[in-house]
Amino acid sequence: MNSASVLLDAFGRLPRGVHRVVAGAHDADDGFLTFRVDPGANTIAWLVWHLTRVQDDHVADVAGTEQVWTDDGWAERFGLPLPARDTGYGHSADDVAQVGVRAPLLRGYFDAVHAATIGYVETLTDADLDRVVDTRWDPAVTLGVRLVSVVGDCTAHLAQAQYVRGVYERRR
Template sequence: MDTTAVLVDGYERVSGEVHDALDGIDPRHLNTRLDEGANSVAWLIWHLTRVQDDHIADAAGLEQVWHAEGWRDRFGLALPPDATGFGHGPEQVAAVRVDDPDLLLGYFDDVHAQTLTFVRGLEDRTLDRIIDDAWDPPVSLGVRLVSVLADDLQHVGQAAFLRGVLERG
């Protein structure tokens, strides 16, 4: 198995977990927060998708799906146009309200498709390319792809856990 295949497998696993977290979810659980400082399932899935969209589009030199495919307008959130959820406090988390899991899945699936198209076109040697020199050490494409993957898995796990807590409550 080559490096690209490993990355594709990782992103496919994220996709499966996102679909599992939202499949058949009671829509009233999407926006429920355990307390004022907690995230909702909707925010967690939106955030992990926005980060993947933002970071992959930047690395690939593409426009974010959020803008290119009109998802920003479909969500209609009262947030800045390029918000990804990074640094969000309780008020911004509360502003991410989604009443239909299909909206989250549609956006995620479009971002996932763009991610896979990009990743499948990579060669091992391109993973060493520095894409962000604002960090010490500078961030390579490979490190960024693994970072997004790790972040996505963490947040989808949180969403699945939260859904379980809400369904048992």
């Protein structure tokens, strides 16, 4: 097994979790997509949107491609009152509330980003992962470190969304 295979496995674990956490929702009005554990907490809709935006942004950057969000028209389909390059980093509770979108959009956008990510990672060799992609840090960030960071961020936000879903279901 090479490094790209490990990354493919890690990214490959995300779709099942994303689909399960939004399963049963057809609209933001279904309740649990916009449910908050407390007034300042993140919603499932925001968490899934954010983890997908971060993956899209970071992978497009290292791959040298356009983001799926803007290039494939997802920004227009979502119609959020946020800048097109916004990934959700630093959002306030009010910003989080603006991401009340339908589950099919969340799944569709995630699936498109996942496909782009897998397509890119499948092209990588072990040597590629040593390429420096960000010199703003000390030590500089390599492609391998950046991709592991993306997997970690996505996994953490997916776990948060699963927690919110569990709290919502227990309160019903």
